[in-house]
Amino acid sequence: MISADIKRLITRQATPYNAEPPAPELTSQWLTPTRSLYVRSHGKIPRIDEKSFRLNISGLVERPVTFSLPELQERFPATSTLATMVCAGNRRNEFALGGRKAPGVPWDVGAIGTCDWQGVSLAQVLKHCGVQAGTKHIWFEGLDAVEGHGDPFPFGASIPLEKAMQEQPGEETLLAWGMNGDPLLPEHGFPLRNVVPGYIGARSVKWLAKIVVSDKPSPNFFVQDVYKVVYDDKPESTANATPIMEFILNSAITEIRRFDNNLRIRGFALAQGSLGNAIERVEISTDRGKNWLPARIITAPGKNTWSLWSATIPAEGVKTVTVRAFDRAGNSQPESQKFNIKGYQLNSWHTLPVAGAGQGA
Amino acid sequence: MISADIKRLITRQATPYNAEPPAPELTSQWLTPTRSLYVRSHGKIPRIDEKSFRLNISGLVERPVTFSLPELQERFPATSTLATMVCAGNRRNEFALGGRKAPGVPWDVGAIGTCDWQGVSLAQVLKHCGVQAGTKHIWFEGLDAVEGHGDPFPFGASIPLEKAMQEQPGEETLLAWGMNGDPLLPEHGFPLRNVVPGYIGARSVKWLAKIVVSDKPSPNFFVQDVYKVVYDDKPESTANATPIMEFILNSAITEIRRFDNNLRIRGFALAQGSLGNAIERVEISTDRGKNWLPARIITAPGKNTWSLWSATIPAEGVKTVTVRAFDRAGNSQPESQKFNIKGYQLNSWHTLPVAGAGQGA
Numbered sequence: 001m002i003s004a005d006i007k008r009l010i011t012r013q014a015t016p017y018n019a020e021p022p023a024p025e026l027t028s029q030w031l032t033p034t035r036s037l038y039v040r041s042h043g044k045i046p047r048i049d050e051k052s053f054r055l056n057i058s059g060l061v062e063r064p065v066t067f068s069l070p071e072l073q074e075r076f077p078a079t080s081t082l083a084t085m086v087c088a089g090n091r092r093n094e095f096a097l098g099g100r101k102a103p104g105v106p107w108d109v110g111a112i113g114t115c116d117w118q119g120v121s122l123a124q125v126l127k128h129c130g131v132q133a134g135t136k137h138i139w140f141e142g143l144d145a146v147e148g149h150g151d152p153f154p155f156g157a158s159i160p161l162e163k164a165m166q167e168q169p170g171e172e173t174l175l176a177w178g179m180n181g182d183p184l185l186p187e188h189g190f191p192l193r194n195v196v197p198g199y200i201g202a203r204s205v206k207w208l209a210k211i212v213v214s215d216k217p218s219p220n221f222f223v224q225d226v227y228k229v230v231y232d233d234k235p236e237s238t239a240n241a242t243p244i245m246e247f248i249l250n251s252a253i254t255e256i257r258r259f260d261n262n263l264r265i266r267g268f269a270l271a272q273g274s275l276g277n278a279i280e281r282v283e284i285s286t287d288r289g290k291n292w293l294p295a296r297i298i299t300a301p302g303k304n305t306w307s308l309w310s311a312t313i314p315a316e317g318v319k320t321v322t323v324r325a326f327d328r329a330g331n332s333q334p335e336s337q338k339f340n341i342k343g344y345q346l347n348s349w350h351t352l353p354v355a356g357a358g359q360g361a
Numbered sequence: 362m363i364s365a366d367i368k369r370l371i372t373r374q375a376t377p378y379n380a381e382p383p384a385p386e387l388t389s390q391w392l393t394p395t396r397s398l399y400v401r402s403h404g405k406i407p408r409i410d411e412k413s414f415r416l417n418i419s420g421l422v423e424r425p426v427t428f429s430l431p432e433l434q435e436r437f438p439a440t441s442t443l444a445t446m447v448c449a450g451n452r453r454n455e456f457a458l459g460g461r462k463a464p465g466v467p468w469d470v471g472a473i474g475t476c477d478w479q480g481v482s483l484a485q486v487l488k489h490c491g492v493q494a495g496t497k498h499i500w501f502e503g504l505d506a507v508e509g510h511g512d513p514f515p516f517g518a519s520i521p522l523e524k525a526m527q528e529q530p531g532e533e534t535l536l537a538w539g540m541n542g543d544p545l546l547p548e549h550g551f552p553l554r555n556v557v558p559g560y561i562g563a564r565s566v567k568w569l570a571k572i573v574v575s576d577k578p579s580p581n582f583f584v585q586d587v588y589k590v591v592y593d594d595k596p597e598s599t600a601n602a603t604p605i606m607e608f609i610l611n612s613a614i615t616e617i618r619r620f621d622n623n624l625r626i627r628g629f630a631l632a633q634g635s636l637g638n639a640i641e642r643v644e645i646s647t648d649r650g651k652n653w654l655p656a657r658i659i660t661a662p663g664k665n666t667w668s669l670w671s672a673t674i675p676a677e678g679v680k681t682v683t684v685r686a687f688d689r690a691g692n693s694q695p696e697s698q699k700f701n702i703k704g705y706q707l708n709s710w711h712t713l714p715v716a717g718a719g720q721g722a
């Protein structure tokens with residue numbers, strides 16, 4: 001059963017439920033309304049009784065603890081973080097344009113959104129538990145049950161300790177119960193999830209019930225086998241690949257509208273999720289990359305949050321529009337990109353045809 | 362008739378309708394949900410038929426124009442701006458603590474909020490109309506009817522041309538039809554209002570129907586007589602005072618909660634609305650300003666948007682908590698402040714008693 005407001009999304013996969021908003025809806029405002037945020041699930045969406053819910057923290061800690069939600073809310077000061085959430089598979093369906101379809105949820109450009117998350121600081125919770133020497137990774141585990149790979153098991157993730165201990169505004173990982181000022185919807189992890197600014201969505205675990213402090217990355221299937229960039233299906237290639245952590249520099253066109261003799265073009269750009277990074281500039285091309293024009297960045301840059309941009313150009317003769325972005329860390333998007341068999345981190349220039357331009361226009 | 366969601370607010374004045382959220386609700390998230398934004402009106406809230414609505418632009422322009430809402434949306438590219446809206450009279454009721462009550466809406470700390478506004482760039486609209494040489498001010502006029510000062514007349518404002526022509530993200534004035542991704546509510550100016558980042562709320566006119574390009578400031582009563590800082594009621598004092606434009610550096614405590622033997626303190630801080638300014642630091646005191654401790658700024662700084670902060674301190678013996686903020690432009694809040702007869706721009710240190718601390722604690 002999907003929440004009423006969420007049903008408006010475009011379903012990309014019915015079971016498990018995966019859905020994204022229509023692209024123009026994505027960038028009609030800077031902050032993504034809850035009804036417009038993509039839903040990524042790996043199993044059935046669990047319905048959890050808040051009263052019986054517990055978060056357990058164990059592993060290399062001085063004091064293992066179990067918190068009910070009110071206990072967590074009482075014990076630590078509430079905080080609020082703006083962060084872009086993006087699936088590592090966003091834009092996956094474009095791999096098919098290169099002649100090879102990637103398996104997995106066939107995302108268009110909409111598996112991304114920017115929300116205001118409410119919760120407590122993971123770093124402060126970990127300090128409370130007393131992280132032991134030798135700790136290198138923090139594991140997260142949900143209350144969902146993923147099927148199709150043997151016995152059902154929960155989705156899981158882990159992040160390096162160094163990231164988990166960040167406390168700067170905009171860089172801090174949250175244990176979050178709220179989204180845009182409301183409790184989380186079931187589709188977004190009610191009653192609790194973690195939110196890791198700057199990291200791919202898969203590192204933010206919904207229906208979060210277990211945190212393990214460890215000297216190793218999580219052994220969870222989704223860390224060890226799934227969210228990795230690999231170029232062949234040899235088991236050792238996957239075993240040797242590093243799990244994806246930071247999201248990649250990206251940009252996409254969400255809307256091309258004709259007005260009088262002009263085209264109005266809108267979209268988003270997201271800097272690589274590195275500490276202190278931000279979008280530097282966005283450019284568009286109408287000749288598939290021979291010449292570039294600056295787009296207008298219409299929102300002030302933030303940490304680990306997208307920038308919206310727009311451009312207005314004469315429509316005459318324009319059959320396609322291409323976008324590319326640059327970030328302050330010196331990254332730029334490639335013209336094209338080698339196929340990876342799981343279809344992750346597609347960030348080559350994004351090109352859309354202009355509707356009605358016609359073959360001979 | 363007040364919209365259902367808005368009725369939750371605390372009414373500060375029934376006619377005209379003025380209301381603010383409970384203070385803790387204000388800072389439970391960075392972006393203010395529409396249901397939690399204060400409502401400031403000077404007359405009855407008009408209900409406007411979107412179909413017959415027109416925006417007229419006249420005065421010192423090459424091309425006077427009249428736009429329906431769809432025409433405005435078609436003609437100019439849509440944009441989105443995060444901006445804090447704050448009433449110049451916010452915290453007015455604190456003047457009474459100094460022994461002298463200021464007339465006007467008795468605001469506590471809640472006549473402030475930060476929203477994501479959707480609309481078009483005023484600068485681009487003005488360029489389209491062709492601003493003539495000699496222009497110095499842009500006037501705005503609403504469709505409300507303010508009573509009690511002779512014949513009913515619309516609320517109005519004006520801003521300097523230089524401000525109106527700003528086009529940088531976060532500094533740009535919008536003609537806005539949307540708020541947090543939804544159409545404006547009637548209480549917030551449906552179908553159109555302007556939003557001036559960095560300026561007091563009174564310069565952002567709701568139910569906006571008329572823009573006049575001029576060599577003079579607007580003659581509207583609310584520009585010439587009302588939103589000014591004056592220290593006596595002589596007509597020449599008011600006539601000689603400059604209308605308030607930028608909002609002032611400010612901070613306030615929104616919540617003090619006891620937990621175990623600690624106090625959890627939360628609040629907001631807002632830098633003066635100067636170009637490129639932002640909050641630099643926030644400090645709290647438990648001895649009314651003899652000693653200060655740094656508060657933790659929990660949200661990344663933005664342009665013309667507030668910062669949220671929090672602090673946790675031992676509760677023992679603490680009877681009051683005081684906050685003060687500093688901004689990058691070098692402003693700091695004063696310990697105390699001279700009374701001004703209209704009760705504007707109160708920004709002295711904000712002190713709250715700790716509930717249950719008792720006289721002898």
